[in-house]
Amino acid sequence: MSAKPRIERAALEVFAAHGVDGATTKLIAARAEVSEGAIYRHWKSKDELAIGLFMAAHKRLSDLIEAEAGAVHGVEAKAAALVKAYCTAADEDWTLFSFHLLQLHHFLPYYQDDGRDPVTLVETIIKYAMLKMELPPGDPRVVAAMAIGVITQTAQNRAYGRLGEDALSAHAGLMTAAVQAVLKAR
Amino acid sequence: MSAKPRIERAALEVFAAHGVDGATTKLIAARAEVSEGAIYRHWKSKDELAIGLFMAAHKRLSDLIEAEAGAVHGVEAKAAALVKAYCTAADEDWTLFSFHLLQLHHFLPYYQDDGRDPVTLVETIIKYAMLKMELPPGDPRVVAAMAIGVITQTAQNRAYGRLGEDALSAHAGLMTAAVQAVLKAR
DNA sequence: CGCTTGCAAGTAAATGCTCACATACTGGTC
DNA sequence: GACCAGTATGTGAGCATTTACTTGCAAGCG
Numbered sequence: 244m245s246a247k248p249r250i251e252r253a254a255l256e257v258f259a260a261h262g263v264d265g266a267t268t269k270l271i272a273a274r275a276e277v278s279e280g281a282i283y284r285h286w287k288s289k290d291e292l293a294i295g296l297f298m299a300a301h302k303r304l305s306d307l308i309e310a311e312a313g314a315v316h317g318v319e320a321k322a323a324a325l326v327k328a329y330c331t332a333a334d335e336d337w338t339l340f341s342f343h344l345l346q347l348h349h350f351l352p353y354y355q356d357d358g359r360d361p362v363t364l365v366e367t368i369i370k371y372a373m374l375k376m377e378l379p380p381g382d383p384r385v386v387a388a389m390a391i392g393v394i395t396q397t398a399q400n401r402a403y404g405r406l407g408e409d410a411l412s413a414h415a416g417l418m419t420a421a422v423q424a425v426l427k428a429r
Numbered sequence: 430m431s432a433k434p435r436i437e438r439a440a441l442e443v444f445a446a447h448g449v450d451g452a453t454t455k456l457i458a459a460r461a462e463v464s465e466g467a468i469y470r471h472w473k474s475k476d477e478l479a480i481g482l483f484m485a486a487h488k489r490l491s492d493l494i495e496a497e498a499g500a501v502h503g504v505e506a507k508a509a510a511l512v513k514a515y516c517t518a519a520d521e522d523w524t525l526f527s528f529h530l531l532q533l534h535h536f537l538p539y540y541q542d543d544g545r546d547p548v549t550l551v552e553t554i555i556k557y558a559m560l561k562m563e564l565p566p567g568d569p570r571v572v573a574a575m576a577i578g579v580i581t582q583t584a585q586n587r588a589y590g591r592l593g594e595d596a597l598s599a600h601a602g603l604m605t606a607a608v609q610a611v612l613k614a615r
Numbered sequence: 616c617g618c619t620t621g622c623a624a625g626t627a628a629a630t631g632c633t634c635a636c637a638t639a640c641t642g643g644t645c
Numbered sequence: 646g647a648c649c650a651g652t653a654t655g656t657g658a659g660c661a662t663t664t665a666c667t668t669g670c671a672a673g674c675g
Contacts, residue, residue: 245620261450281620284621289665362591388585389607396578421572428606428610431654455629455631465632466656616675624669625667631660633660636655641653643648644648645647
């Protein structure tokens with residue numbers, strides 16, 4: 244098999260485990276069973292590799308949110324769809340999503356806020372629902388953070404090995420109920 | 430003033446901003462206005478410095494949880510007390526708590542689980558409340574993760590500058606209501 | 616051939632850390 | 646108080662190692 248996809252997989256694993264700064268090109272190459280030089284045939288630098296991988300996950304997640312939220316009506320339904328979609332996607336490519344989840348803060352300076360990052364999208368949905376009186380009023384930034392936190396912290400704890408090996412989807416029902424409760428709580 | 434506390438402050442800031450691996454001893458020394466050698470008068474290595482700072486925050490948070498939860502009866506009251514206490518402590522020493530929050534994953538391998546880390550403590554409280562029928566049954570690990578996520582994600586977004594400069598306590602009421610809703614949701 | 620992909624050895628720079636030296640504090644003795 | 650040894654604290658030049666990245670060469674392939 245060609246080296247590029249093997250490098251991508253290996254890099255995701257190493258970045259997720261050690262962080263971008265803690266990961267070494269040697270380790271990535273070793274895990275991909277490839278020489279270090281091979282990395283630089285496909286990427287200009289370690290950082291470009293990391294940013295490329297992160298942005299792929301970031302865009303995939305943003306697209307997912309837009310698609311799922313656009314397909315149904317009402318915040319309740321949107322919340323349920325989003326939770327389920329996130330769980331499914333994460334289970335399908337856990338390496339990619341745990342990397343995205345755990346290393347988010349490293350890439351904050353990089354993605355320009357065009358309003359298409361996951362957090363802003365959720366904020367927008369909530370703001371709109373408040374306007375339509377579907378939700379009680381409140382700071383949409385905080386409500387969005389709290390609702391997202393229900394998902395991300397659960398996923399993080401799974402990544403840390405605190406929840407066993409069950410798929411994230413196994414908890415989708417509980418998480419959906421919790422998110423909907425957060426949205427309405429005041 | 431002596432160098433040690435200045436180094437500690439500088440290290441917290443640099444670790445929080447760049448991560449433990451991304452932080453350099455040169456940068457820490459420069460920010461503390463101290464020579465690099467001064468660091469090694471007080472700590473054996475950069476990692477020991479980082480671990481010391483983290484463990485101090487970790488223990489302080491654990492003690493806080495035990496004290497606050499032990500002082501009142503009933504999950505509802507415990508939840509309210511914990512949220513308020515965390516917000517107050519975080520506002521009092523935001524540098525310390527944002528470092529703890531953002532770099533947690535770096536130190537996971539280090540703290541042995543004697544059941545006294547914050548997450549396990551919350552899990553125990555929830556498990557006990559379920560036994561006493563104060564809460565509907567459900568996986569306590571997941572419920573704890575979700576409840577904690579409400580707080581941590583909000584605090585993280587504040588650290589990322591997404592919530593303005595308001596104190597975290599400004600949102601304590603909203604967060605308390607959300608946490609209590611999560612605990613009861615099913 | 617021409618082009619892409621991979622390797623092995625190597626390089627320059629950065630990083631964590633050390634060490635010889637200087638200075639400031641501490642407490643006991645006269 | 647004056648003296649002084651002993652210790653703790655800070656400096657800054659520098660060392661060994663690691664790290665990201667480069668380069669010359671060869672193999673596969675249309």
